[in-house]
């Protein structure tokens with residue numbers, strides 16, 4: 001089979017003369033959770049959710065990460081955005097080591113690395129209007145006045161194919177696919193460089209899946225985004241990815 005990416009810069013590993021530094025470089029990453037057991041419930045064993053994972057993503061590229069349930073895909077994504085503090089290993093973003101940074105020092109990088117979750121119903125605050133949800137990232141990062149945020153909310157809704165009137169409604173008033181569009185709008189609000197997509201279409205109806213995937217592809221082009229695209233469905237990942245990594249029991253096996 002001919003690999004369409006084989007000759008492109010994005011797919012060329014550095015050691016073969018690629019000139020670009022990776023946007024994300026994960027090296028020997030480990031995330032071990034203590035597992036309590038035994039009569040006294042003392043930590044006895046460790047669960048090696050992520051065990052010595054090395055991977056890289058170049059600007060504008062999509063790396064697909066596939067593997068069965070429980071193999072550590074989400075934990076890996078969480079380590080990149082530091083929702084989990086990895087046990088060992090290195091996560092470099094644009095050459096900067098993130099694992100050692102304090103919360104404060106990490107804040108500017110949080111703008112550049114965003115996440116889209118599997119279940120938009122859970123990841124969106126049900127008590128907030130869409131406007132509040134989309135304004136929040138700007139408020140958290142002290143960006144712009146009320147007028148600027150207002151404008152941004154409308155821009156974002158347009159980008160993800162929702163009407164302006166969506167701003168004053170609440171997440172439960174939308175369908176699953178529309179809700180995921182809101183999740184995507186929130187993720188792209190601060191012009192990130194990398195988005196960790198953790199099974200973004202798994203919870204959606206098959207007919208809606210391809211619409212959301214196409215939206216992600218369009219946004220990637222227009223905003224020059226890189227994706228770490230996590231899924232358990234190989235067909236979905238193949239459709240969107242430049243390269244594939246297969247994960248099994250905490251390790252990349254292929």
Ligand SMILES: Nc1ncnc2c1ncn2[C@@H]1O[C@H](COP(=O)(O)OP(=O)(O)OP(=O)(O)O)[C@@H](O)[C@H]1O
Nearest residue numbers: 033047049067068069070071072073074075076232
């Ligand atoms: N906070 C935690 N504490 C202890 N164990 C954890 C924690 N988070 C994840 N694990 C364990 O790590 C392993 C990997 O979990 P993870 O959620 O990363 O899998 P996954 O590949 O994303 O699965 P799925 O496809 O079902 O989402 C599992 O065995 C899980 O029980």
Ligand SMILES: [Mg+2]
Nearest residue numbers: 073074075198
């Ligand atoms: Mg998961």
